Amino acid sequence: MTKDIVAAGGTESMLAKKRRARKINKVLGEFYPYAHPELDFRNPFELLVATVLSAQTTDVRVNQITPALFARYPGPQEMAQAELPDLETIIQPTGFFRAKARNLVALATRLVDEYDGEVPASVDELVTLAGVGRKTANVVLGNAFGVPGITVDTHFGRLTRRFEWTTSEDPEVVEREVGELVERKEWTLLSHRVVFHGRRVCHSRKPACGACVVAQWCPSYGMGETDPVKAAKLLKYELAPGQEELRAAYLAQVDNAAEIRMASQRALLAESVS
Ligand code: SF4
Numbered sequence: 707m708t709k710d711i712v713a714a715g716g717t718e719s720m721l722a723k724k725r726r727a728r729k730i731n732k733v734l735g736e737f738y739p740y741a742h743p744e745l746d747f748r749n750p751f752e753l754l755v756a757t758v759l760s761a762q763t764t765d766v767r768v769n770q771i772t773p774a775l776f777a778r779y780p781g782p783q784e785m786a787q788a789e790l791p792d793l794e795t796i797i798q799p800t801g802f803f804r805a806k807a808r809n810l811v812a813l814a815t816r817l818v819d820e821y822d823g824e825v826p827a828s829v830d831e832l833v834t835l836a837g838v839g840r841k842t843a844n845v846v847l848g849n850a851f852g853v854p855g856i857t858v859d860t861h862f863g864r865l866t867r868r869f870e871w872t873t874s875e876d877p878e879v880v881e882r883e884v885g886e887l888v889e890r891k892e893w894t895l896l897s898h899r900v901v902f903h904g905r906r907v908c909h910s911r912k913p914a915c916g917a918c919v920v921a922q923w924c925p926s927y928g929m930g931e932t933d934p935v936k937a938a939k940l941l942k943y944e945l946a947p948g949q950e951e952l953r954a955a956y957l958a959q960v961d962n963a964a965e966i967r968m969a970s971q972r973a974l975l976a977e978s979v980s
Contacts, residue, residue, distance in 0.1 A: 718870070727871055727887035730920045734899035737919045740956040740963030741898040743849045745769065750825035750850035751817070752776055755785070757845045758809060758837045763800045771799055782823045785814035809837030827851045841877060848894035856881045857897040861904030868908065868926035906945045914940040 718726075735741075744765040747753035752772065759768045775796050779785040785793075793807040800806065813835045817823055825846065826832060832843035844855030856862075858877035866872050872883040888896050907914050913930030916937030921927045931937040944953040956963045 723871065724887050726923050727869070727884075728889075730869060730923050731888055731892055731896050731899065733920050733923075734903055735895065738899050738902045740960045741895065741902045742963055743845070743898065744901075745845075746772060747850070748776075750827075750846060751781055753850045754813070754825050754832075754835075754838070754842070754846050755810060757842045758813065759797060759800045759806055761806070761837075762802055767800055771796060779814075782814040782817040785810055786818050788814075806837065812836035813838065825850070827853065829855075840881070844881075844897075848897065852894075854890050854893040855897070856885055856893045857901075858884075859901060860910075861901045862897060864910060865900050865904045865908050868913075868924065868929070869920075870925045906942045907940075909940065909942075912940050914938070917941055917945075 743753070745753065745756040745760060746769045747756055755775070756768050756772055759772075778796065779788055779793070788807075788811055790804075790807050790811065793810065794803045797803045797806055797810075816835055817825065821831075827847065829840065829843045829847065832838050832846060833840060841857055841859060844857045847853040848855035848857065858880045863875065863877065863880055866880055866884050867874075871887055872880045874880050874883065884896075885893065903918075903920070907918050909930075913926075914937040915921055915924075915927050915930040916932040916934040917940070918924065918927070918937070931940060939947060941947070943949065944956055952966070955966050959966060
């Protein structure tokens with residue numbers, strides 16, 4: 707393995723780092739043309755609620771309960787009037803359900819009282835809602851309103867430190883430093899691509915370096931398995947061994963990837979309960 711560009715111990719110029727970051731973004735974009743938010747939603751309110759619920763749990767788990775949740779409480783008006791025990795029962799599988807239920811009722815009440823039942827489209831207003839921090843605000847802005855935003859979650863932080871785009875553990879610093887490297891219009895998709903790569907290839911404990919499409923531009927190449935055959939076995943979701951059909955379906959219908967994923971999740975769920 708040869709590396710075109712190596713960010714050796716802080717000697718890389720800002721220009722070289724920008725070029726490398728943009729190259730990684732481009733290659734990830736070509737590899738995951740179907741990258742999308744992994745939370746299911748139909749409008750800004752649903753995305754806001756789903757993102758609040760996703761704290762300390764997985765998107766898959768949130769997606770399992772949101773159909774029932776939004777059937778019962780389709781909008782802020784209904785959720786503002788929810789009885790806490792009823793709401794808690796529905797969202798219990800997402801963990802921390804008492805605090806989350808209180809936040810959702812408070813958030814919905816504020817939307818009704820202050821924003822005419824609409825979700826506001828600015829970070830400054832969104833972060834005044836209960837349970838909403840910058841990460842949630844950026845998810846909502848980027849994906850429900852088309853305002854470019856960098857979403858720093860655990861995967862994004864880990865990968866951008868491995869890419870040496872930042873050294874910070876502080877999400878706000880990571881957001882700012884990565885934002886200086888990549889064009890603003892790319893921010894939302896960059897966030898999805900990096901998170902996709904973190905979930906599938908560059909895992910926290912066992913990164914699959916030998917099966918990584920950006921290995922050539924990654925200063926951390928070699929921190930995980932470099933043997934291509936062994937690394938391929940570490941891949942997950944549609945890249946996992948035996949999932950070639952799912953990946954082919956994603957690639958063939960890039961615009962419908964979210965629907966295909968939901969269908970495959972439902973099939974997995976049906977299998978797990980049968
Ligand atoms: S080369 Fe390894 S450390 Fe770098 S992004 Fe790929 S899997 Fe992660």
